Amino acid sequence: MENDLTLDLLAPLERAEITHVDWSVLAPDEGKRLRAMGIDEGARVAIAHRGIFIGRDPIAIMVGRMNVAIRRVHARAMQVKRV
Amino acid sequence: MSRLRTAALVGNPNAGKSALFNALTGARQKIANYPGVTVERKAGRMFLPSGEPVELIDLPGSYSLDPASPDEEVTRQVVQGDFPGEPVPDVLIVVVDAANLEQHLVFAQELIALGRPTVVALNMVDMAERDGLVLDADALSAALGVPVISTVAVRKRGIDALVEAMGDAENQDPSTRHEVAGQTLPERRLAARNMAKGAILTEDSKHRLHAKLDKVLLHPWLGPPILFALLFVIFQAVFAWATPFADALDGGITALIGVVEGAMPDGVVRDFLTEGVLTGVGSVVVFLPQIIILFAFILAMEQSGYMARAAFIMDRLMAYVGLSGRSFIPLLSSFACAIPGIMATRSIADPKDRLTTILVAPLMTCSARLPVYAVIIAAFIPATTVGPGIGLQGLVLFGLYVAGIVGAMAAALVLRRTVAKGGASGFIMEMPRYQMPPLRDMAIGLWQRAWVFLRRAGTIIFIATIALWVLLSFPKAEPGESQVDASIAGHVADGMHVILSPIGFNREISLAIIPAMAAREVAVSALATTYAVEGADEEEEAEGLIPRLQAGWTLPTALAFLAWFVFAPQCISTIAVAKRETNGWKWPVFMLVYLFGAAYVFAGLTYWSAVALGL
Numbered sequence: 001m002e003n004d005l006t007l008d009l010l011a012p013l014e015r016a017e018i019t020h021v022d023w024s025v026l027a028p029d030e031g032k033r034l035r036a037m038g039i040d041e042g043a044r045v046a047i048a049h050r051g052i053f054i055g056r057d058p059i060a061i062m063v064g065r066m067n068v069a070i071r072r073v074h075a076r077a078m079q080v081k082r083v
Numbered sequence: 084m085s086r087l088r089t090a091a092l093v094g095n096p097n098a099g100k101s102a103l104f105n106a107l108t109g110a111r112q113k114i115a116n117y118p119g120v121t122v123e124r125k126a127g128r129m130f131l132p133s134g135e136p137v138e139l140i141d142l143p144g145s146y147s148l149d150p151a152s153p154d155e156e157v158t159r160q161v162v163q164g165d166f167p168g169e170p171v172p173d174v175l176i177v178v179v180d181a182a183n184l185e186q187h188l189v190f191a192q193e194l195i196a197l198g199r200p201t202v203v204a205l206n207m208v209d210m211a212e213r214d215g216l217v218l219d220a221d222a223l224s225a226a227l228g229v230p231v232i233s234t235v236a237v238r239k240r241g242i243d244a245l246v247e248a249m250g251d252a253e254n255q256d257p258s259t260r261h262e263v264a265g266q267t268l269p270e271r272r273l274a275a276r277n278m279a280k281g282a283i284l285t286e287d288s289k290h291r292l293h294a295k296l297d298k299v300l301l302h303p304w305l306g307p308p309i310l311f312a313l314l315f316v317i318f319q320a321v322f323a324w325a326t327p328f329a330d331a332l333d334g335g336i337t338a339l340i341g342v343v344e345g346a347m348p349d350g351v352v353r354d355f356l357t358e359g360v361l362t363g364v365g366s367v368v369v370f371l372p373q374i375i376i377l378f379a380f381i382l383a384m385e386q387s388g389y390m391a392r393a394a395f396i397m398d399r400l401m402a403y404v405g406l407s408g409r410s411f412i413p414l415l416s417s418f419a420c421a422i423p424g425i426m427a428t429r430s431i432a433d434p435k436d437r438l439t440t441i442l443v444a445p446l447m448t449c450s451a452r453l454p455v456y457a458v459i460i461a462a463f464i465p466a467t468t469v470g471p472g473i474g475l476q477g478l479v480l481f482g483l484y485v486a487g488i489v490g491a492m493a494a495a496l497v498l499r500r501t502v503a504k505g506g507a508s509g510f511i512m513e514m515p516r517y518q519m520p521p522l523r524d525m526a527i528g529l530w531q532r533a534w535v536f537l538r539r540a541g542t543i544i545f546i547a548t549i550a551l552w553v554l555l556s557f558p559k560a561e562p563g564e565s566q567v568d569a570s571i572a573g574h575v576a577d578g579m580h581v582i583l584s585p586i587g588f589n590r591e592i593s594l595a596i597i598p599a600m601a602a603r604e605v606a607v608s609a610l611a612t613t614y615a616v617e618g619a620d621e622e623e624e625a626e627g628l629i630p631r632l633q634a635g636w637t638l639p640t641a642l643a644f645l646a647w648f649v650f651a652p653q654c655i656s657t658i659a660v661a662k663r664e665t666n667g668w669k670w671p672v673f674m675l676v677y678l679f680g681a682a683y684v685f686a687g688l689t690y691w692s693a694v695a696l697g698l
């Protein structure tokens with residue numbers, strides 16, 4: 001069932017590659033910003049931190065040498081495969 | 084005559100552009116360790132080795148020339164020559180973070196591909212070394228086809244070499260540049276990765292300090308209490324640590340009043356100096372230690388990189404009211420002053436999100452309210468402790484800050500469901516690496532804040548206080564009549580009092596809140612001046628402001644006054660900035676109406692409940 005795996009479901013520090021992003025979930029400018037930061041189909045990512053105890057939101061994801069905070073709903077729009 | 088040449092600093096957010104700008108021009112632009120610090124174009128003057136002057140432009144950080152927020156749009160306009168009244172920059176200085184090349188080279192390629200004379204500043208090489216990276220600037224230069232200069236902006240390393248490269252930049256022949264620049268984003272990303280790899284000489288992933296710190300500071304259970312405890316400590320410190328310094332300042336001013344009274348003959352000039360200048364303006368100046376302590380904490384949070392973590396922790400709570408952690412940084416900056424806070428909203432992508440943040444920013448307790456709160460607290464709240472190391476006064480101050488935050492959140496909740504309705508906004512923010520705040524920068528930052536405060540005291544607060552003193556002192560009272568009753572200001576206050584007495588305000592407050600529109604601190608100096616004028620004709624011994632407040636005000640009145648200042652938009656400059664940032668009068672007028680409305684209602688509620696409770 002690898003196809004159903006989305007970014008928010010990864011365990012911390014588990015490496016994965018983004019295979020598909022449902023950009024319609026994101027506002028156009030947010031999608032643009034994420035792509036500019038290299039968070040796009042084909043990117044290697046991992047979860048660095050999950051947010052505070054309420055809702056475990058937002059999520060800090062590692063991409064390259066950078067940590068980027070995004071909301072969980074956005075992470076859920078990204079399908080990933082473990083690598 | 085040839086026109087002045089221009090050069091622009093461009094690059095990703097937090098690359099160190101403003102730090103380089105300061106190093107190159109000697110300016111003191113704000114630098115801080117989170118993305119989105121610079122939100123507008125700033126110009127300064129520097130000189131090439133030939134002695135030729137150059138106008139250097141500092142720009143907001145951007146991820147590409149396709150803007151996703153208003154600050155990025157400024158960068159795009161300047162770089163592409165669309166900025167009104169601004170020629171296309173002759174030289175681009177592309178600033179990249181040496182410790183994050185694979186990301187920063189993506190935008191760098193887009194800029195180099197414009198074919199303009201370009202120099203790359205490979206900045207933060209010290210941070211890269213700390214992370215175990217050794218880089219080869221020449222290899223990078225060969226790959227990019229433009230000069231690459233290693234710099235450490237905050238230590239002014241590599242600055243001379245950078246200036247030299249700028250001087251030579253206009254002799255570059257762009258046609259010799261390699262076709263490295265990919266046309267599409269994925270191509271540029273791939274090229275960036277390869278170039279970064281090629282430039283790294285050695286790499287050991289030894290200590291990654293930020294990962295360890297984040298484990299604690301972003302811990303789901305520990306993170307929020309740590310943030311809360313930190314804020315709590317700040318407000319305790321503002322009272323506890325400042326007291327000896329504030330007392331010394333106060334003593335100095337009182338002594339000075341004594342000297343003036345002893346040395347000068349009785350008359351209008353002496354009254355002007357003692358009642359207006361020393362008592363009035365002096366009553367504000369004594370809060371300098373408090374202001375410095377508050378700013379020391381804010382600067383340390385900004386410089387260390389903790390600010391972005393605070394935004395991360397707060398995001399969830401902000402989400403409940405329809406905002407995001409992105410709004411948290413402008414709101415936290417508003418603790419200093421709402422004006423930079425409102426400016427900082429330019430880095431918020433979503434327009435409705437941004438508007439809401441602008442509208443609620445004045446509710447955050449700015450440093451100009453600190454003297455107002457502090458004077459009332461000092462007069463009406465006993466300096467006792469309510470627990471080990473927890474002072475009651477600091478606790479009340481903390482409570483007032485919390486009231487401002489809760490008020491802002493409640494207002495955001497309502498605004499997001501009414502006038503600023505829109506889809507749920509997201510939160511996307513790069514987390515900067517931790518840094519030890521450089522002591523020198525901290526000291527300069529504090530000195531600047533202290534200077535701004537003293538300059539305000541010497542200009543706007545001085546003028547407003549003196550204007551009030553004049554209105555209070557003339558026309559002169561008949562014998563037996565009170566000077567305040569007879570004065571112009573007294574008559575105006577009598578009129579205001581009709582509207583304000585239902586919420587428990589006395590005539591002195593009615594007098595103080597009009598000049599306080601110029602600057603909130605004037606509320607304090609205005610009260611001090613009013614009591615000084617009043618005191619003089621009662622032939623009383625000169626007393627400080629605090630004993631006079633204790634004698635003249637009831638506790639419900641004092642509490643109502645505090646509640647008023649939590650909400651009231653008592654600052655003309657804030658209104659002016661809101662007008663500029665929202666392009667019109669509609670929203671600033673809305674802001675005035677809703678905030679004054681809230682101030683009146685909450686001051687009233689406070690007064691009536693305090694009276695009902697028999698306080």
Ligand SMILES: Nc1nc2c(ncn2[C@@H]2O[C@H](COP(=O)(O)OP(=O)(O)OP(=O)(O)O)[C@@H](O)[C@H]2O)c(=O)[nH]1
Nearest residue numbers: 097098099100101102115119120121144207235236
């Ligand atoms: N160690 C180190 N820190 C640096 C260097 N240059 C800048 N910094 C720090 O990096 C942070 C960001 O610097 P800024 O100059 O504000 O960055 P900026 O590119 O202007 O950022 P934005 O205005 O947000 O786009 C600050 O905390 C600086 O103190 C450097 O060469 N070495």
Ligand SMILES: [Mg+2]
Nearest residue numbers: 100101120121
């Ligand atoms: Mg900057």
